[in-house]
Amino acid sequence: MKQQEDTLNPDSAAPMRLEKARCLILACGNTLRSDDGLGPHLAAWAEERFRDEPCVTIISRQQWTPELAADVAAADAVLFVDCSIETKPGSVHLLPVLPRSSSPATATHHLDAPGLLALAHALYGARPAHAMLLAVGAGSIELGETLSDPVASALPRARGVLEKAVRRFLGN
Amino acid sequence: MSQTITIDPVTRLEGHGKITIQLNGQGEVDSAHFHVTQVRGFERFSEGRPFYEMPSLMARVCGICPVSHLLASAKACEAIMSVRIPHTAAQLRRVLNLAQMVQSHALSFFYLSSPDLLLGMEADPKVRHILGVAAAKPELGLAGVGLRRFGQSIIELLGSKRIHPGWVVPGGVTEPLSAGKRDKILSMLPEAYAGIQLALDAYKKIADNFRPEIEVFANFPSNYLGLINEEDESIAFTDGALRLVDAKGAIIEDGITASRFTEVIGEAVEPYSYTKFAYYKPLGYPGGCYRVGPLARLNIVKRMGAPKAEKEFVEFKQLAAGPVESSFHYHHARLIEILFGLEKIEEILADPKILDTHVRATAGVNRLEGAGQAEAPRGVLHHHYKVDDDGKMVWSNLVIATGQNNHAMDSGVLQAARHYVKDGKFTDGMLNRIEAVVRTFDPCLSCSTHALGQMPLAVSLVSADGEVLDRVAR
Numbered sequence: 001m002k003q004q005e006d007t008l009n010p011d012s013a014a015p016m017r018l019e020k021a022r023c024l025i026l027a028c029g030n031t032l033r034s035d036d037g038l039g040p041h042l043a044a045w046a047e048e049r050f051r052d053e054p055c056v057t058i059i060s061r062q063q064w065t066p067e068l069a070a071d072v073a074a075a076d077a078v079l080f081v082d083c084s085i086e087t088k089p090g091s092v093h094l095l096p097v098l099p100r101s102s103s104p105a106t107a108t109h110h111l112d113a114p115g116l117l118a119l120a121h122a123l124y125g126a127r128p129a130h131a132m133l134l135a136v137g138a139g140s141i142e143l144g145e146t147l148s149d150p151v152a153s154a155l156p157r158a159r160g161v162l163e164k165a166v167r168r169f170l171g172n
Numbered sequence: 173m174s175q176t177i178t179i180d181p182v183t184r185l186e187g188h189g190k191i192t193i194q195l196n197g198q199g200e201v202d203s204a205h206f207h208v209t210q211v212r213g214f215e216r217f218s219e220g221r222p223f224y225e226m227p228s229l230m231a232r233v234c235g236i237c238p239v240s241h242l243l244a245s246a247k248a249c250e251a252i253m254s255v256r257i258p259h260t261a262a263q264l265r266r267v268l269n270l271a272q273m274v275q276s277h278a279l280s281f282f283y284l285s286s287p288d289l290l291l292g293m294e295a296d297p298k299v300r301h302i303l304g305v306a307a308a309k310p311e312l313g314l315a316g317v318g319l320r321r322f323g324q325s326i327i328e329l330l331g332s333k334r335i336h337p338g339w340v341v342p343g344g345v346t347e348p349l350s351a352g353k354r355d356k357i358l359s360m361l362p363e364a365y366a367g368i369q370l371a372l373d374a375y376k377k378i379a380d381n382f383r384p385e386i387e388v389f390a391n392f393p394s395n396y397l398g399l400i401n402e403e404d405e406s407i408a409f410t411d412g413a414l415r416l417v418d419a420k421g422a423i424i425e426d427g428i429t430a431s432r433f434t435e436v437i438g439e440a441v442e443p444y445s446y447t448k449f450a451y452y453k454p455l456g457y458p459g460g461c462y463r464v465g466p467l468a469r470l471n472i473v474k475r476m477g478a479p480k481a482e483k484e485f486v487e488f489k490q491l492a493a494g495p496v497e498s499s500f501h502y503h504h505a506r507l508i509e510i511l512f513g514l515e516k517i518e519e520i521l522a523d524p525k526i527l528d529t530h531v532r533a534t535a536g537v538n539r540l541e542g543a544g545q546a547e548a549p550r551g552v553l554h555h556h557y558k559v560d561d562d563g564k565m566v567w568s569n570l571v572i573a574t575g576q577n578n579h580a581m582d583s584g585v586l587q588a589a590r591h592y593v594k595d596g597k598f599t600d601g602m603l604n605r606i607e608a609v610v611r612t613f614d615p616c617l618s619c620s621t622h623a624l625g626q627m628p629l630a631v632s633l634v635s636a637d638g639e640v641l642d643r644v645a646r
Contacts, residue, residue, distance in 0.1 A: 062235075066283060066302050067321045101303045115303060122306035123313050 247544025275323025282316025390584025
């Protein structure tokens with residue numbers, strides 16, 4: 001596993017050019033907002049799980065911002081990880097993501113997964129061969145540092161889906 | 173019957189707010205206000221905390237300019253400690269603050285305002301965003317992404333985090349700079365220079381297309397406040413003292429240090445906004461109101477203090493005989509400041525002393541009151557603290573750039589509304605222009621109210637008898 005900070009390794013020769021990552025796990029969420037912390041939670045788990053996988057890069061952010069398009073463009077496969085307020089609490093979904101150049105989030109400085117894919121293509125002419133979204137239905141996104149019962153119960157399944165998707169991307 | 177237009181929420185801002193435009197019985201604009209509709213109260217919940225926690229607490233005010241809050245807060249703490257920080261620590265802080273300015277200005281110009289500038293004020297709102305810019309002008313989209321990554325990378329290299337780095341502490345910084353990190357930053361500069369030069373060239377080519385907007389985008393005389401290096405009257409972001417000039421560019425007051433700030437600057441309150449309205453006390457409110465930020469900084473200094481930025485500054489000053497008045501020119505000033513930031517970072521890192529390991533001074537409570545100030549990307553930021561004998565916070569006050577621009581934003585919205593709203597009606601293009609006036613200032617509404625949560629902006633059109641005739645919310 002290669003953490004995002006590695007792209008800033010002082011020993012690297014090409015600081016603004018990202019190394020090719022076979023698989024990028026891009027998580028989103030706020031750990032102070034209950035189930036919204038699911039993305040960072042799964043990212044932390046994945047860092048341990050893929051510690052010995054140099055082809056896996058993991059980035060966790062509170063918001064997905066446009067500059068992440070460079071990381072997306074540099075990946076063969078991207079697994080976006082986020083909670084969903086539109087699905088049943090604790091439900092686990094693995095969905096394909098297609099680029100979309102117009103989304104509600106584009107009015108400000110953060111983007112959703114389809115927007116990031118579109119921006120990566122527009123700026124870098126690159127599109128990952130595989131782009132999937134792992135979404136877990138949120139039970140609560142109120143202030144709080146713990147996951148709701150449905151989401152906590154769904155964690156083992158979500159981890160399993162995440163690992164299976166990454167292994168498939170890697171051809172393991 | 174009079175009417176009111178409300179723009180609710182104003183989009184592409186840092187935070188949420190709304191605009192209300194009041195019409196008279198003839199359908200003409202009578203008044204207009206920019207409202208900030210959130211409240212937070214950082215000053216209150218800091219009470220009782222140890223003063224040395226304040227930099228990391230106050231940095232949470234904002235996710236865009238936490239470094240400015242870190243610096244103003246640390247300086248206020250150092251006034252309480254009565255220490256002078258080591259030279260290398262001061263230089264490293266300057267690099268950090270400049271890096272933040274570069275990434276914040278890149279966000280403002282490329283992500284939030286370039287859709288208007290490159291695609292047009294009347295462009296379809298469905299494409300008037302960063303993705304639209306990337307499709308139409310990918311080279312400028314790349315420049316924007318590159319400059320934002322440049323600034324964020326430096327913040328992360330120095331502070332170990334892109335947002336809310338804990339590296340700045342009362343007394344200096346926690347760790348010295350390694351040669352590897354210095355070389356890493358220096359190696360990123362050529363690409364950053366190329367990006368800002370591309371943006372400056374592109375902006376100067378299209379600026380003339382916006383002459384009608386330049387005329388009515390908060391284009392009026394005002395006072396201007398900002399930090400300068402007192403030695404050579406050049407631009408300063410982290411140290412120096414404040415200078416206030418009048419509408420003709422004449423110095424009203426110089427050498428306003430952090431400890432003197434509250435002697436000369438007051439804060440007024442209006443019933444329609446949680447953001448306060450700062451003013452220069454001797455001139456009263458609202459006559460003593462002033463503008464801060466990139467336009468103000470370029471209006472108060474005599475020189476930039478870096479050769480490439482100096483060349484651009486000289487060209488910028490050709491826009492007017494005295495101070496450059498239209499807030500539309502904030503965009504241009506912002507790009508020049510990015511160039512300055514790159515040059516200054518390069519200059520500071522070229523000094524071998526930057527690797528010195530003595531980067532922190534220590535002391536306890538030696539005074540019961542202290543103040544600190546720095547330039548945030550949006551303008552002057554002031555922190556003022558009082559502590560008890562044990563160093564626990566008993567009082568604090570934060571004066572934020574957006575509050576200092578509040579009166580000018582209000583007046584700018586009124587000026588634009590009077591120009592664009594005809595017969596009590598407005599089109600999407602007109603609405604976007606009124607929003608764009610506010611965007612020129614790059615206000616941070618989270619900072620200005622020390623506010624919580626998301627903040628969309630709305631525009632309401634209200635009749636003379638209070639009836640909401642039209643309302644647009646995004």
